[in-house]
Amino acid sequence: MKKKSLLFLVAVAMFTTGSYASNPDSMVVSKIYEEVLGNGKVYENLHYLCKNIGPRLSGSANAQNAVEWTRSLMESYGFDRVYLQEVMVPHWERGAxxxxxxxxxxxxxxxxxxxxxxxxxxxxxxxxxxxxxxxxxxxxxxxxxxxxxxxxxxxxxxxxxxxxxxxxxxxxxxxxxxxxxxxxxxxxxxxxxxxxxxxxxxxxxxxxxxxxxxxxxxxxxxxxxxxxxxxxxxxxxxxxxxxxxxxxxCKTLPDVLSYNVIGEIKGSEQPEKIITVGGHLDSWDLAEGAHDDGAGTMQSVEVLRTIKALGIKPKHTVRAVMFMNEENGTKGGLKYAENAKVTNEQHYAAIESDSGGLTPRGFSIDASTEVVNRIMSWSPIFDEYGLKEIGGGGGAGSDIGPLKSLGTALFGFRPDSQRYFDYHHAKTDVFENVNERELKLGAAAMATLVYLIDQNGLN
The missing domain is CATH 3.50.30.30 (Glucose Oxidase; domain 1)
Incomplete structure (x- = not known):
């Protein structure tokens, strides 16, 4: 009897944590993690961005190089559409x-x-x-x-x-x-x-x-x-x-033309509704912007690459957006929301990664109580992967913030914060201070949230 009781309790525990084999979402999420951890490109892409391009302060030649390379990268993955969105940005230079x-x-x-x-x-x-x-x-x-x-x-x-x-x-x-x-x-x-x-x-x-x-x-x-x-x-x-x-x-020069870089996979059922995942492509000029925010941009590209690699057909259109000029103006985020309003785009949800490429802990939610409860209903799945810090409050991110006025549910990816400010805006924000496994786990966590929202909805 004791043995049978133990087996029963194990079975119940597996079911309540989302590990039960008949749970289709859990099975797909498992494949997402396997794909990112086994075949992921996020770390090597971050290496290229940091070492081949380097610091990317808005208005600089390096920022434009990053725009062109990121567009080429997303085109190479065969996303349904890759394009640039014009935005005027500040141009400040440090000098000697x-x-x-x-x-x-x-x-x-x-x-x-x-x-x-x-x-x-x-x-x-x-x-x-x-x-x-x-x-x-x-x-x-x-x-x-x-x-x-x-x-x-x-x-x-x-x-x-x-x-x-x-x-x-x-x-x-x-x-x-x-x-x-x-x-x-x-x-x-x-x-x-x-x-x-x-x-x-x-x-x-x-x-x-x-x-x-x-x-x-x-x-x-x-x-x-x-x-x-x-x-x-x-x-x-x-x-x-x-x-x-x-x-x-230092000196401030006239504003210059730059771009948000956008790649998307078109939705199969509700293509007019958009799920955005992104980070900011610009960085400060003292270092490579590895954690802030090369990590977030390359994780966002990895989300779409993973969806395509696994043959997932999203119901909604899923976009990866590399925002320009978060650091000294947020012009990219403002332009993205302005364009969405002008063209009457329906932005269903938006997720931002701008807190470093460290160990994932969860997501903040800036949305209605109903949306928060919906996300919390997936806690058994999140718990399996250590994503336990999930809930309302805390803000979601400055680039997606302007979408709130359009009724968009906003989510901020939240990795462990203890080491982030060791590197933030300093000479030490370099590729060598990013851990490959932590970066990949973050990309997989973001892909998981995108998948669950897309397949199950927020209502």
């Missing part, structure tokens, strides 16, 4: 490498900085003056113009290492990078230095976008490595009057 140092105790200490994307340059001779450390905008306001005017403001609020989800820690700290130049200019500052957005203490500055208020003076803004931020902070405690110097050579 930045220089920075501070002087204290008769010594000059060199530090690593990187201009923030969109920043104006310093003068040719650079800026040298006293520097004042603050940790938030309230403190800046308390100090006021009397103590800030003519100085460099040093924003040194770290990402909170006690926060479990690093994207939450990033969100709580990043306003000093994005808006720091605006807030400091209100009180007469002549420059801004911002602690890099990472919990890792190293010598690599992390760039990223920043903004200006056209009504205020535009002052040069740079990120400083966390290691040097700590050194500068310590030095200020013993020598508050120390001088800081930095020189930047």
């Amino acid at each position: 490498k930045e220089k920075a140092w501070f002087a204290t105790g008769g010594k000059k200490i060199n530090v690593e900085i990187a201009a923030l994307g969109g920043s104006v340059a310093t003068s040719e001779k650079g800026i040298e003056t006293t520097i004042i450390e603050v940790f938030n905008f309230d403190q800046l306001k308390e100090l006021g113009e009397e103590k800030i005017k003519g100085k460099i403001v040093f924003f040194n609020r770290p990402m909170n290492p006690k926060t479990l989800h690093t994207f939450n820690a990033y969100g709580a700290a990043v306003n000093q990078r994005v808006q720091g130049a605006i807030e400091a200019a209100k009180y007469g500052a002549i420059g801004v230095i911002v602690r890099s957005m990472t919990t890792k203490i190293d010598e690599f500055p992390h760039t990223g976008t920043m903004r200006y208020d056209e009504k205020l003076t535009k002052i040069p803004a740079a990120a400083i490595s966390t290691k040097d931020a700590n050194s500068l902070s310590a030095a200020l405690k013993t020598d508050p009057s120390l001088k800081f110097f930095y020189q930047m050579n």
Whole structure:
């Protein structure tokens, strides 16, 4: 009796986790994982994008090279349609490498900085003056113009290492990078230095976008490595009057024509309804953009390649979209949604991968409660593959976000976040820091979600 009871419990467990052989969805999902893990091209494609093309800041020659290569790649897989969608994008260039140092105790200490994307340059001779450390905008306001005017403001609020989800820690700290130049200019500052957005203490500055208020003076803004931020902070405690110097050579050029790159497999039953899966093709200029977001773009291509390789006939049209200019403008995502509205396209669902090529954990859902419940009903299948972090909230992605106004259900692919900000926007975001198996598992997870939505619907 004990043996029979044990066998019965095993059978029930197999059924409730989706492993039961008669579950057709589970069988197809198993084949998806086998295809990606055994025959997947996502890792070798990422290698080509990183090593043969490299950094892909919007408006650059490399960004255009990436457009042309990605189109050719999707054509080589025989997708039903591959095309380019025009979009005007910003064109900012870093110029010669930045220089920075501070002087204290008769010594000059060199530090690593990187201009923030969109920043104006310093003068040719650079800026040298006293520097004042603050940790938030309230403190800046308390100090006021009397103590800030003519100085460099040093924003040194770290990402909170006690926060479990690093994207939450990033969100709580990043306003000093994005808006720091605006807030400091209100009180007469002549420059801004911002602690890099990472919990890792190293010598690599992390760039990223920043903004200006056209009504205020535009002052040069740079990120400083966390290691040097700590050194500068310590030095200020013993020598508050120390001088800081930095020189930047960046410039903003006129907008240029670029493209979203789109490949699709036409739906067999409801081709007018579209499931979009994508990431952004552009990257910052300091490195290869392997995690941000070469991983997401190549995973999206892999989703369509896998569907075609397995002979799956999707009911809805499935698109892979390589968005351009997420990093410093989101022009690609805005253009995609604008075009969808003008042409009355029905965007049923959209999935974005822009959180790195790390171990998959699940998906965030930005949709109705009914859609969330529908997705959660597939938890037995997701659980088999470690996709346990699934639910509403958390946002889905900046490129697909504009589709929400069209009634599209939005999903964000969520890999493990603990190492992502070690590389994010820094020199270390290179192919060597992407694990092949983790990248493939992410592509398979995305293909699984696309398949389940396509075959079962969201209602």
